[in-house]
Amino acid sequence: MASEVWGARWLNSTSEIARKYMEVSARKQSLVCLAADRNTMSGLFELLEEVGPYIAALKTHVDLVDDWSAEKWKDFCTAAKEADLLIFEDRKFADIGKISRSQMAGIYDIRSWSDLVTSHLISGPDVVDGLQAGWGDVGRVGGVLLLAQMSSRGNLLSPEYTDQVVTKGREHPGVFGFIGNGSRPEELSELRKKVGQEKMIWTPGVNLAVGDGEMGQRYGDPREAVLAGSDCIIVGSGIHRSKNPRASAKSYAEVSWNALIERES
Ligand code: S5P
Secondary structure, eight states, X not given: OHHHHHTHHHHHOOOHHXXXXXXXXXXXXXXXXXXXXXXXXXXXXXXXXXXXXXXXXXXXXXXXXXXXOHHHHHHHHHHHHHTTOEEEEEEEEOSOHHHHHHHTSTTTTGGGTOSEEEEOOTTOTHHHHHHHHHHHHTTOOOEEEEESOOXXXXXXXXXXXXXXXXXXXXXXXXEEEEEOOTTOHHHHHHHXXXXXXXXXXXXXXXXSSOEXXXXXXXXXXXXXXXXXXXXXXXXXHHHHTSSOHHHHHHHXXXXXXXXXXXXXX
């Protein structure tokens, strides 16, 4: 099933997690990663229950939950696994290797439940080794998404910086892929050319209502993002703030899946 739509991407992939993502996306016919930016555990459980069937991955910001507890989080992650989802902690690591390794532990113990994490490469390539060592410390494997571009206006990730992140990230087996700017399809096409076909590009900054979002966020069209090379659209408020999150998630799933078929055929 995954090979039918993902074709050579699936056949040539050497990443266990990338293959897992392609399989889940094909099972659910969705390239949607939900940015589950709700700040209560009940809000998170409710969202998961409503939209689980229409999404392929669940992105969290574990440190913004007001009533977080280790026990409730464990239950939440179990529910996410039961809903056939990859769990992606958007921690945006940026420290030196050994500290990143320790930050995978600590109170949130990200290494024990995340399949994917985000990281900047500003401190150099050892951050990726540190994060991989973190998963290794608990006998798990995971993938790092490097921020190659950002969706927020005025960000400091220059085209030269993006190029360096891609050049270094492409060679590293611990790098699952890159975060690209979903709000600008032309930037995304350029990014895809540089990234090649092996690694993933996941894109925030997409919404069916394009334009400016809150506090400097920018939104582009999800179909255009996928056609320009995005492998996964990261959608937050477009789903969790909508009047009917389930119906919205279904719409994003359909748009993204149809665009993938259009792109790959
Ligand atoms: O450049 C970025 C990178 C990320 S990971 N821009 C982003 O918006 N994000 C994340 O995507 C951000 O942290 C948030 O969780 C999500 C976008 O949410 P939305 O509500 O704007 O769709």
